[in-house]
Amino acid sequence: MLNNHSIPARTRGADHSPESPLSIHDLTVAYDRKPVLWDVDLEVSAGKLIGIVGPNGAGKSTLIKAVLDLLPRASGHVNIFGKSYKESRARVGYVPQRESVDWDFPVSALDVVAMGRYRKIGWCRPVTRSHKNAAMEALDRVGIANLAHRQISQLSGGQQQRAFLARALVQDADLYLMDEPFAAVDAATETAIVGLLQNLRERGKTCLIVHHDLQTVREYFDEVILMNMRVVAHGPTETTFTEENLRKTYGGKLTLLGEAAEANARQSAGKH
Amino acid sequence: MPDNPRENTDRIYLFVCFDPMPLLRKIILSLMLWLLAVSGSPLSAAIGHDHPTATKYESITDRSFAWPSVDEWVRVLTLRDYNTRVVLVGTTLLGIAAGILGCFTLLRKRALMGDALSHATLPGIGIAFMLAVMTGGTGKSLPILLLGAAVSGVLGLAMILLIRNLTRLKEDTALGIILSVFFGAGVAVLGVVQSMGKGHAAGLESFINGKTASMVASDAQLIACVAALVVFFCVALFKEFRLICFDADYAKSQGWPTILLDVVMMSLVIVVTVIGLQAVGLILIIALLIVPAAAARFWTERLVVMLMIAGLLGAASSLIGASLSALLPNFPSGAMIVLTATVFFLISMFLGAERGVFIRWANRWKFEKKVRRQHLLRAVFELVEGDEIGAGTPAYPISFQDLLAMRSWSARRLSREVGRAVRDGLIIETYAADRKIKFTQQGFREAALVVRQHRLWELYLITHADIAPSHVDRDADTIEHVLGPDMMAELEALLFTTGVPASPHKVETQALPGH
Numbered sequence: 001m002l003n004n005h006s007i008p009a010r011t012r013g014a015d016h017s018p019e020s021p022l023s024i025h026d027l028t029v030a031y032d033r034k035p036v037l038w039d040v041d042l043e044v045s046a047g048k049l050i051g052i053v054g055p056n057g058a059g060k061s062t063l064i065k066a067v068l069d070l071l072p073r074a075s076g077h078v079n080i081f082g083k084s085y086k087e088s089r090a091r092v093g094y095v096p097q098r099e100s101v102d103w104d105f106p107v108s109a110l111d112v113v114a115m116g117r118y119r120k121i122g123w124c125r126p127v128t129r130s131h132k133n134a135a136m137e138a139l140d141r142v143g144i145a146n147l148a149h150r151q152i153s154q155l156s157g158g159q160q161q162r163a164f165l166a167r168a169l170v171q172d173a174d175l176y177l178m179d180e181p182f183a184a185v186d187a188a189t190e191t192a193i194v195g196l197l198q199n200l201r202e203r204g205k206t207c208l209i210v211h212h213d214l215q216t217v218r219e220y221f222d223e224v225i226l227m228n229m230r231v232v233a234h235g236p237t238e239t240t241f242t243e244e245n246l247r248k249t250y251g252g253k254l255t256l257l258g259e260a261a262e263a264n265a266r267q268s269a270g271k272h
Numbered sequence: 273m274p275d276n277p278r279e280n281t282d283r284i285y286l287f288v289c290f291d292p293m294p295l296l297r298k299i300i301l302s303l304m305l306w307l308l309a310v311s312g313s314p315l316s317a318a319i320g321h322d323h324p325t326a327t328k329y330e331s332i333t334d335r336s337f338a339w340p341s342v343d344e345w346v347r348v349l350t351l352r353d354y355n356t357r358v359v360l361v362g363t364t365l366l367g368i369a370a371g372i373l374g375c376f377t378l379l380r381k382r383a384l385m386g387d388a389l390s391h392a393t394l395p396g397i398g399i400a401f402m403l404a405v406m407t408g409g410t411g412k413s414l415p416i417l418l419l420g421a422a423v424s425g426v427l428g429l430a431m432i433l434l435i436r437n438l439t440r441l442k443e444d445t446a447l448g449i450i451l452s453v454f455f456g457a458g459v460a461v462l463g464v465v466q467s468m469g470k471g472h473a474a475g476l477e478s479f480i481n482g483k484t485a486s487m488v489a490s491d492a493q494l495i496a497c498v499a500a501l502v503v504f505f506c507v508a509l510f511k512e513f514r515l516i517c518f519d520a521d522y523a524k525s526q527g528w529p530t531i532l533l534d535v536v537m538m539s540l541v542i543v544v545t546v547i548g549l550q551a552v553g554l555i556l557i558i559a560l561l562i563v564p565a566a567a568a569r570f571w572t573e574r575l576v577v578m579l580m581i582a583g584l585l586g587a588a589s590s591l592i593g594a595s596l597s598a599l600l601p602n603f604p605s606g607a608m609i610v611l612t613a614t615v616f617f618l619i620s621m622f623l624g625a626e627r628g629v630f631i632r633w634a635n636r637w638k639f640e641k642k643v644r645r646q647h648l649l650r651a652v653f654e655l656v657e658g659d660e661i662g663a664g665t666p667a668y669p670i671s672f673q674d675l676l677a678m679r680s681w682s683a684r685r686l687s688r689e690v691g692r693a694v695r696d697g698l699i700i701e702t703y704a705a706d707r708k709i710k711f712t713q714q715g716f717r718e719a720a721l722v723v724r725q726h727r728l729w730e731l732y733l734i735t736h737a738d739i740a741p742s743h744v745d746r747d748a749d750t751i752e753h754v755l756g757p758d759m760m761a762e763l764e765a766l767l768f769t770t771g772v773p774a775s776p777h778k779v780e781t782q783a784l785p786g787h
Contacts, residue, residue, distance in 0.1 A: 032440070065521075069525070086527070089525075089526065089527050096519065096521055096522055100519070101518060101519045105517070106569070106572065106574055107514070107518060107575055108573075111575075112518070115515055115518070118511060118526065119526045119527060121511070124508045124509065124511070125511075126510075126511065127511065151573035151574075167522075
């Protein structure tokens with residue numbers, strides 16, 4: 001039965017067609033009335049690996065948390081695949097900072113990964129075999145399936161980080177938000193994560209990754225968002241990750257600026 | 273030799289195959305059935321069937337002591353009379369509920385909030401009593417008193433949340449304020465109640481320190497049913513509670529109502545406090561929420577197992593404590609229960625299978641033994657390798673004196689270590705002209721592995737960590753004993769070597785002057 005309401009409903013349905021995975025309009029976030037993010041406007045394109053780079057306290061984690069409704073917004077709105085976060089929650093995978101939890105917790109790596117399925121499992125139901133299998137598969141993808149039954153405090157830092165990644169993977173999302181997945185991991189884990197990210201890109205997923213190592217930005221990311229309490233620059237790494245933009249981002253912090261410029265010079269030298 | 277890690281995972285794997293959740297449900301179900309069987313059928317008979325001790329309300333200051341007669345021991349221990357039986361069932365279920373819920377509050381790092389909430393129940397009890405008396409009752413009706421306690425507890429919780437969210441005060445400050453203000457108000461209200469001149473008011477004091485003797489069968493039935501309900505909630509919300517305890521932000525990002533779950537958890541704490549008022553009392557109920565859970569943590573690295581152990585310890589503490597108090601009516605049952613729980617805690621702390629103090633000592637001792645063995649094997653290997661004739665002959669005998677000069681070890685310690693290696697069939701000792709030592713086949717194989725580990729690590733330090741060759745020996749010495757097989761495989765791939773590589777530095781004797 002068609003009625004008057006069906007028409008706007010259909011228009012809304014059209015929003016499903018290639019929408020930006022993440023668009024942010026005029027987002028401002030404040031802690032105790034002191035703004036830490038100002039007027040952020042972002043339109044992220046699909047199927048890209050996007051690095052979020054900026055100095056300490058630039059609001060990189062805050063941006064991710066605000067997108068996930070973990071922090072109250074002072075103003076602005078966020079659309080994920082054309083809808084609010086609440087509506088498209090199932091399509092978003094979140095990898096928090098590793099330090100955000102107490103790893104001395106009585107669960108195994110498999111238990112942690114299975115948490116990515118809890119929403120699908122629903123209230124009060126136990127984690128069934130099929131969900132455990134899915135979790136096992138995700139652990140295999142990050143290369144630590146052999147450690148599935150180990151208590152999480154007995155994992156190395158890199159292995160803990162991989163468990164967190166697996167927890168987001170098991171959700172099979174379309175947009176991944178990762179908070180410093182490369183922080184304090186070993187070389188083997190770094191390689192594994194890079195491989196995983198490229199695999200996600202091949203499958204058309206979009207990944208926003210908070211990153212702190214300027215040296216590897218050009219190598220890892222298609223696009224870069226330079227931030228310092230606001231978005232300084234956003235665009236393809238090739239054209240955006242420039243000395244000029246880095247100076248604007250890290251302005252005043254000379255040591256970091258020097259490091260960044262040096263990294264940039266090295267990269268450019270390598271290109272020619 | 274590195275420990276085989278598969279041994280460990282196999283054991284854990286076996287454990288995983290055994291899924292304790294159905295078992296937990298069965299235990300709970302059977303406990304509920306048992307409860308019904310014991311207390312359910314003759315419900316009407318229970319009411320009014322008060323045992324003499326049950327109606328004996330004494331002042332909290334009455335400390336006259338009388339050793340129970342043999343008759344009384346028998347009566348309590350054989351659960352002969354109906355009242356004792358029901359009271360013990362009630363408190364035991366209370367212990368299970370507190371133990372299980374305590375695990376979650378402990379892991380949510382909210383253990384002390386339970387303390388604030390339990391103290392916050394006191395004014396409610398006093399006011400409920402007053403209201404009941406004013407409306408013509410005796411004020412002794414348990415449900416009314418518990419309702420007052422619950423209302424007061426919820427009010428306390430709401431005020432803690434208000435203070436935390438509306439001001440910049442931290443949670444511990446909010447807890448301190450609510451705990452002291454509510455308890456102070458409660459004491460004042462009790463003072464008013466006592467001045468009302470109603471004799472029964474003395475019974476209220478048993479709520480502070482706990483007194484199972486003041487419980488009648490109908491009270492115990494109520495407590496048992498509510499405790500079973502709390503356990504049911506914990507089991508049903510097991511997955512959700514585990515998630516918010518581990519990573520609340522992630523839970524929130526996934527759309528779980530974390531605030532609601534927290535409120536449910538804290539409400540369950542209030543419920544346990546309220547039903548524990550008679551048995552344990554409001555000052556000590558927090559111990560029943562913390563101590564069994566903390567003790568259980570020493571035994572396991574799995575949450576499900578931790579819940580079961582905590583429930584068990586809580587049940588045992590309550591049962592034993594309440595029985596003791598039934599025998600010695602002047603000892604508050606709250607104190608007895610807490611003391612019993614403390615004994616369990618101390619046992620767990622020292623003997624706990626996963627994190628206990630003794631197991632950690634034992635592991636440390638085993639590790640040191642392994643290190644000493646590896647040092648011996650490497651020293652012998654390097655001596656054989658360094659000898660012009662001996663090189664290439666695994667079982668070439670070397671002298672004890674040369675071995676002594678290899679490291680800074682005393683002759684006595686070395687002798688003991690050699691003796692151990694001989695017993696394990698790694699080394700053969702001969703005493704012809706002087707004391708000589710040689711490898712067995714097995715000993716040589718193990719020594720080659722140890723030396724290989726040591727040298728791979730040295731090579732890694734030199735080639736990848738940029739450390740001077742003269743310094744690597746000491747560094748490799750500390751780390752080689754903890755290298756796992758996966759780490760060794762990585763080193764191999766990195767350094768492209770197989771077999772035992774040559775030492776990257778001159779093998780020196782370590783003997784210092786004076787040794």
